[in-house]
Structure formats: structure tokens, C-alpha cells
Amino acid sequence: MKKALKIISSILVWTLVIVTVGVMIFTIISVNTFDKSDRSVFGYKFFIVRSDSMSATDFKAGDIVFVKETDPATLKVGDVIAFVSQDPNNLGNTVTHKIREKTTDAEGTPAFVTYGTTTDTNDETLVTYQYVLGKYTGKIPSVGSFFQFLKTTRGYVLCIFVPFVLLVAYEAFNCVLLFRKYKKEQNDKLEKERKQSAEMQKEIEELRSQLAAKNGQGSEQ
Numbered sequence: 001m002k003k004a005l006k007i008i009s010s011i012l013v014w015t016l017v018i019v020t021v022g023v024m025i026f027t028i029i030s031v032n033t034f035d036k037s038d039r040s041v042f043g044y045k046f047f048i049v050r051s052d053s054m055s056a057t058d059f060k061a062g063d064i065v066f067v068k069e070t071d072p073a074t075l076k077v078g079d080v081i082a083f084v085s086q087d088p089n090n091l092g093n094t095v096t097h098k099i100r101e102k103t104t105d106a107e108g109t110p111a112f113v114t115y116g117t118t119t120d121t122n123d124e125t126l127v128t129y130q131y132v133l134g135k136y137t138g139k140i141p142s143v144g145s146f147f148q149f150l151k152t153t154r155g156y157v158l159c160i161f162v163p164f165v166l167l168v169a170y171e172a173f174n175c176v177l178l179f180r181k182y183k184k185e186q187n188d189k190l191e192k193e194r195k196q197s198a199e200m201q202k203e204i205e206e207l208r209s210q211l212a213a214k215n216g217q218g219s220e221q
Contacts, residue, residue: 013170020163023150027160030147034064037084037094037133043069045134047082047094048144053116054080054096058136062145065096066138072110072129077101080136081112087125096136097123 033039034046045067052060058080059065067082075081082096097114100122105111111126149155 013167016163016167020160020167023159023163026147027150030150034144034147035094040069044137045069045082047096048147049096049139050093051116053118054098055118057098057117059096059139059141062142062148064140064143064147065136067096067134068137069133070135072132075099075112075132075135081114081127082133082136083114083127084131084133085123085125086127086131087123089124094133095123 030046033041034048037045039045047065047067049059049061049063049065055061065082077099080096080098082094085091085093085095095114097116100113100115103111103113103126105126105128109128111128112132113122114127115122150159
């Protein structure tokens with residue numbers, strides 16, 4: 001029974017360690033890569049979807065989308081692209097919408113007409129090549145929501161602080177048990193030495209008594 005409990009305890013501890021370390025690594029990576037238009041990993045950028053403007057066909061709020069750096073000239077109608085919005089209503093924000101058609105702006109610069117598939121309404125501002133961040137290639141559902149939760153006080157406490165405290169408490173408990181075991185072994189050793197010393201003393205006294213008896217008999221003769 002004790003062996004089974006020890007195995008279960010070890011499994012739980014290692015699971016907690018792996019989860020905690022995994023969350024910490026995920027947090028570090030996500031903080032340095034998510035929603036960073038100027039950073040990429042092997043040519044890919046990662047963005048958290050903030051709205052459901054594309055939920056009808058591709059992804060929804062809370063998903064993480066992968067965007068591959070692509071030459072805008074190679075993009076075609078139907079591709080989903082991420083771009084830096086020049087619309088005054090959300091200027092500078094990253095938007096990931098579908099290309100409806102290729103066109104040019106008032107100055108003759110190549111551009112795209114984009115739209116969100118949920119409303120099927122064209123974006124008010126054209127997307128010129130210089131603001132294209134890349135082509136959408138895939139997603140991880142709901143990871144963005146989890147990342148946003150991690151950034152809150154509650155998320156940090158539940159996902160990082162509490163597991164860390166539990167691990168520290170577990171190791172502290174093990175240290176106490178080891179210390180008690182060590183003290184018990186030391187006390188047992190001392191007790192054993194005291195018994196051996198007492199036995200040796202007793203044997204010495206018996207030998208003295210025997211010698212004294214023999215000496216007494218010799219004197220009588």
C-alpha cells in the first residue's frame with residue numbers, strides 16, 4: 001500500500017512540475033512573440049484574434065493565428081492576410097481579413113480590398129503592400145484566451161503561483177520527513193552505542209568480580 005501511494009505521489013508531483021514548467025515556458029515565449037508584428041519565428045508571426053469578424057469561416061476571438069511572411073505580390077483573391085490597419089477607427093491594430101479583390105489606391109499603389117467573412121462587409125481602408133504582415137496559414141483554438149487569462153492576477157495565481165507554492169510545500173514536507181528520519185537514525189545509533197557501552201561495562205564488572213574472587217581464594221590458600 002505504501003509503495004502504491006509513493007508511486008501515485010511521484011506521478012502527481014512530476015505532473016505538477018511538468019505543467020508548471022510548461023506554463024512558465026509558454027508564458028515567456030508568448031510574451032515575446034504573440035502580437036509582435038516586428039518579430040517572427042522561422043518566418044511566422046503569431047497574433048491573438050480579438051474579434052469574431054472571421055468566425056464564420058476561419059477563426060474566432062481567442063484563437064492564435066499563424067501568419068507566414070509572404071511577398072504581397074504573390075497573394076491572390078481569397079487569401080487571408082494580416083495587416084496593420086490604417087483605418088482611423090483602429091489605426092495601428094493588426095487585422096486578419098480575407099482579400100476580396102486586388103486594386104490600387106488613389107496614387108496607383110497596388111492594394112487589396114479586404115473584408116471580414118462574418119459580416120461580409122468590405123473594410124473602409126485599402127491595404128497597400130507596405131502594411132501587409134503576411135498570409136494566414138493556421139490557428140490554435142482558444143490558446144489566445146488562455147494567454148490573456150495568464151496575464152491576469154487570477155490566472156497568474158492559479159496557473160503559476162499556486163503550483164509553485166505546492167511544489168515548495170511538498171519539498172519542504174519531504175525535507176522535514178528526511179530530517180526526522182535522520183534524527184531517528186542518530187538517536188537509534190546513540191541508543192545502540194549506549195547499550196553496547198552498558199553491556200561492555202557490565203562484562204568488565206563481571207570480570208573484575210571474577211578476578212577479585214580468584215584473588216581471594218588464592219590468599220586463603
